[in-house]
Amino acid sequence: MHGAWKVLAASMGLGLVLSGCSGGGSPAPANSALTAHGPxxxxxxxxxxxxxxxxxxxxxxxxxxxxxxIDGQEIPAGKTSEEVIGAxxxxxxxxxxxxxxxxxxxxxxxxxxxxxxxSSFPDGASYIEARTGAAADQYKAEDGGYYQLPWKSNxxxxxxxxxxxxxxxxxxxxxxLSTFDDFLAAARKIKSSGxxxxxxxxxxxxxxxxxxxxxxxLYAAESGGKQIVQDGKATFNDASGxxxxxxxxxxxxxxxxxxxxxxxxxxATKISAMAIVGPWAIASYKGKVNWGAVPVPTSAGKPADQxxxxxxxKNVGLFTACKNQGTAWDVLKxxxxxxxxxxxxxxxxxMPMRQDLQKAYPDFFAKNTAYKQFGDQAARTVEVPGGPHxxxxxxxxxxxxxxxxxxxxxxxxxxxxxxxxxxENILAGRACWAGCSARPTWSTWR
Amino acid sequence: xxxxxxxxPYLVYVAVIFAYxxxxxxxxxxxxxxxxxxxxxxxxxxxxxxxxxxxxxxPAVQRAFLNVGEFxxxxxxxxxxxxxxxxxxxxxxxxxxxxxxxxxxxxYLTASVAVVGVWLFLFSGSGLxxxxxxxxxxxxxxxxxxxxxxxxxxxxxxxxQLGFYILLYLAALQNVGKELxxxxxxxxxxxxxx
Numbered sequence: 001m002h003g004a005w006k007v008l009a010a011s012m013g014l015g016l017v018l019s020g021c022s023g024g025g026s027p028a029p030a031n032s033a034l035t036a037h038g039p040x041x042x043x044x045x046x047x048x049x050x051x052x053x054x055x056x057x058x059x060x061x062x063x064x065x066x067x068x069x070i071d072g073q074e075i076p077a078g079k080t081s082e083e084v085i086g087a088x089x090x091x092x093x094x095x096x097x098x099x100x101x102x103x104x105x106x107x108x109x110x111x112x113x114x115x116x117x118x119s120s121f122p123d124g125a126s127y128i129e130a131r132t133g134a135a136a137d138q139y140k141a142e143d144g145g146y147y148q149l150p151w152k153s154n155x156x157x158x159x160x161x162x163x164x165x166x167x168x169x170x171x172x173x174x175x176x177l178s179t180f181d182d183f184l185a186a187a188r189k190i191k192s193s194g195x196x197x198x199x200x201x202x203x204x205x206x207x208x209x210x211x212x213x214x215x216x217x218l219y220a221a222e223s224g225g226k227q228i229v230q231d232g233k234a235t236f237n238d239a240s241g242x243x244x245x246x247x248x249x250x251x252x253x254x255x256x257x258x259x260x261x262x263x264x265x266x267x268a269t270k271i272s273a274m275a276i277v278g279p280w281a282i283a284s285y286k287g288k289v290n291w292g293a294v295p296v297p298t299s300a301g302k303p304a305d306q307x308x309x310x311x312x313x314k315n316v317g318l319f320t321a322c323k324n325q326g327t328a329w330d331v332l333k334x335x336x337x338x339x340x341x342x343x344x345x346x347x348x349x350x351m352p353m354r355q356d357l358q359k360a361y362p363d364f365f366a367k368n369t370a371y372k373q374f375g376d377q378a379a380r381t382v383e384v385p386g387g388p389h390x391x392x393x394x395x396x397x398x399x400x401x402x403x404x405x406x407x408x409x410x411x412x413x414x415x416x417x418x419x420x421x422x423x424e425n426i427l428a429g430r431a432c433w434a435g436c437s438a439r440p441t442w443s444t445w446r
Numbered sequence: 447x448x449x450x451x452x453x454x455p456y457l458v459y460v461a462v463i464f465a466y467x468x469x470x471x472x473x474x475x476x477x478x479x480x481x482x483x484x485x486x487x488x489x490x491x492x493x494x495x496x497x498x499x500x501x502x503x504x505p506a507v508q509r510a511f512l513n514v515g516e517f518x519x520x521x522x523x524x525x526x527x528x529x530x531x532x533x534x535x536x537x538x539x540x541x542x543x544x545x546x547x548x549x550x551x552x553x554y555l556t557a558s559v560a561v562v563g564v565w566l567f568l569f570s571g572s573g574l575x576x577x578x579x580x581x582x583x584x585x586x587x588x589x590x591x592x593x594x595x596x597x598x599x600x601x602x603x604x605x606x607q608l609g610f611y612i613l614l615y616l617a618a619l620q621n622v623g624k625e626l627x628x629x630x631x632x633x634x635x636x637x638x639x640x
């Protein structure tokens with residue numbers, strides 16, 4: 001019996017010893033994979049439109065490159081895409097390219113040593129900057145490298161149901177939603193007229209990413225394009241942040257938005273008359289909602305061409321597990337070429353992150369006028385703060401928002417100040433130990 | 447030697463599946479540890495027990511412990527009392543015995559996802575319960591109310607699992623011999639006492 005215990009104890013000790021061997025050192029140096037060519041595998045998103053685009057892109061590449069074929073597939077099923085990608089990085093089974101990498105996860109993937117710095121390719125940085133323009137700067141890592149290629153954005157705007165607006169006695173063609181006061185007046189009318197149960201229904205749950213679809217778009221607009229964190233300092237507790245938080249607090253306290261999780265899409269099922277979402281949703285509203293879209297409101301009602309919003313971008317990562325990174329880089333350029341971006345735009349309705357978007361595809365925007373305003377809005381988007389602490393930062397803000405805004409508990413300014421202080425501690429490494437690890441809570445992220 | 451040989455498969459199984467991961471988990475808890483791609487070496491500073499200190503002083507973790515305490519405080523006594531009472535009654539009932547037993551056991555057998563859907567329908571803001579309560583309905587509603595959310599969940603779990611515990615008590619009660627009841631009655635035991 002004692003012998004058996006010794007074996008078990010030895011196994012546990014082995015666990016401790018073996019794991020101790022992996023500490024210390026620096027990231028693995030770049031290798032010849034950067035220039036290697038051959039077959040590669042890629043993952044793309046699992047929504048119907050993106051699968052269609054992904055398959056067509058792979059087919060187009062494969063027919064022209066029989067020696068460097070792509071094996072494309074949807075991202076494997078998991079609780080979240082990011083959890084799957086993170087596990088694949090650890091196991092060394094990540095694909096060469098993932099065409100659906102959330103910017104908020106990139107810092108963590110980079111820290112894991114899972115991403116190739118695209119600036120390592122001779123034309124890496126220049127290609128990204130030529131395609132995306134100054135907006136690419138938001139996707140640059142602290143070391144100045146690009147660990148993601150800014151691919152497509154879904155600039156968040158206010159969608160409204162024209163039929164429900166007409167029912168509520170509001171002008172369905174020119175809805176007055178540009179100022180906070182106008183928005184609230186319209187929302188009250190929708191509710192009091194019984195046109196819809198709620199005026200708008202942002203997800204009231206506490207996942208970190210929900211901040212991107214209520215607070216952040218309006219903060220970007222109100223502040224004239226500020227990120228919620230700049231130079232290691234939280235900005236969201238300034239006057240703009242307070243105004244936005246107060247606006248949403250009024251929405252919730254007057255019952256103009258629901259506080260409970262709704263099953264399905266509240267806007268598509270007409271539970272709410274408005275939604276705050278990007279153009280990816282247009283396909284899902286087709287035939288269900290007679291919709292219009294306007295920029296997000298601000299306190300003073302800025303003109304549409306001065307409104308910033310959250311990008312809701314999805315980017316492309318090139319992973320270190322890839323053996324033929326030379327081919328992967330070529331595929332990445334092929335998949336984000338003017339031709340493929342045009343196909344992405346027409347297939348999915350999502351906006352390729354090109355600085356010349358509307359000029360590059362005049363026919364599409366002329367034929368699809370509904371998308372024109374999204375094309376225009378795509379030029380003024382704000383991204384989540386970069387780095388390995390993005391999830392912790394967003395979660396800290398979300399926790400404060402849930403309590404002070406949605407539940408209406410406590411003083412709003414104090415809640416924002418406390419959250420700002422916590423965020424600055426996280427960024428300075430004071431909330432964690434030594435090297436500080438931002439452990440993402442992927443489990444709830446979809 | 448032969449003994450070792452026979453026990454080796456199990457020992458290897460336990461060592462690989464249980465002991466090694468446990469040792470590794472303990473190691474990780476003492477460092478600023480995160481997983482990396484194969485071949486990537488990073489600095490993982492030794493933290494001692496500071497991960498534990500941080501977790502135990504985190505208000506969210508403390509709240510989680512309180513939530514579990516609140517849940518147990520409601521769920522355990524309610525389950526014990528209700529299942530004992532209902533099992534005793536079911537043990538005495540003569541008519542529709544099978545129907546009643548199945549009725550109590552049904553929630554336990556039903557898939558949680560379906561039952562949760564029913565409870566959401568009942569307890570959501572515009573659910574049946576609030577409609578019946580009218581102006582007395584809590585605001586915020588049950589499931590988003592700071593004070594009522596956990597009791598609502600505890601109540602749901604109690605209801606969902608009640609059938610199983612009733613079955614356990616019922617099985618025990620049916621093992622009590624008839625002569626014991628008769629003896630108790632002879633000694634002057636009341637109906638509720640026996």
